[in-house]
Amino acid sequence: MMDHEQALQLLPGYIDEELSLSESLDFERHLATCEECRRIYEQDRQVNAQLRQADLRMDAPPELVKRIKAALPGPPRSGNGCAIGSAGGPRAGRSVGHRLARWC
Numbered sequence: 001m002m003d004h005e006q007a008l009q010l011l012p013g014y015i016d017e018e019l020s021l022s023e024s025l026d027f028e029r030h031l032a033t034c035e036e037c038r039r040i041y042e043q044d045r046q047v048n049a050q051l052r053q054a055d056l057r058m059d060a061p062p063e064l065v066k067r068i069k070a071a072l073p074g075p076p077r078s079g080n081g082c083a084i085g086s087a088g089g090p091r092a093g094r095s096v097g098h099r100l101a102r103w104c
């Protein structure tokens with residue numbers, strides 16, 4: 001039987017549906033017998049639901065985007081961040097890698 005410590009370690013994975021079937025079943029068995037874990041689970045589940053509903057997305061500042069693109073590995077880039085040269089060859093533009101290499 002799962003103990004309290006183990007249940008608390010698995011709680012985030014259970015809420016995010018990341019546990020295996022056996023882990024989920026063990027966790028649910030523990031919840032059925034542990035009032036404290038049920039209370040903590042319900043609180044965490046509500047917070048998780050609120051975070052998923054909230055509009056927490058924001059655009060990165062242009063300067064940050066520029067620094068991130070400059071730090072990414074890949075083909076040499078021009079001053080405007082576009083890849084220099086062509087992805088050429090018989091498979092040009094067909095794979096995601098080729099499309100990304102040509103993306104500005």
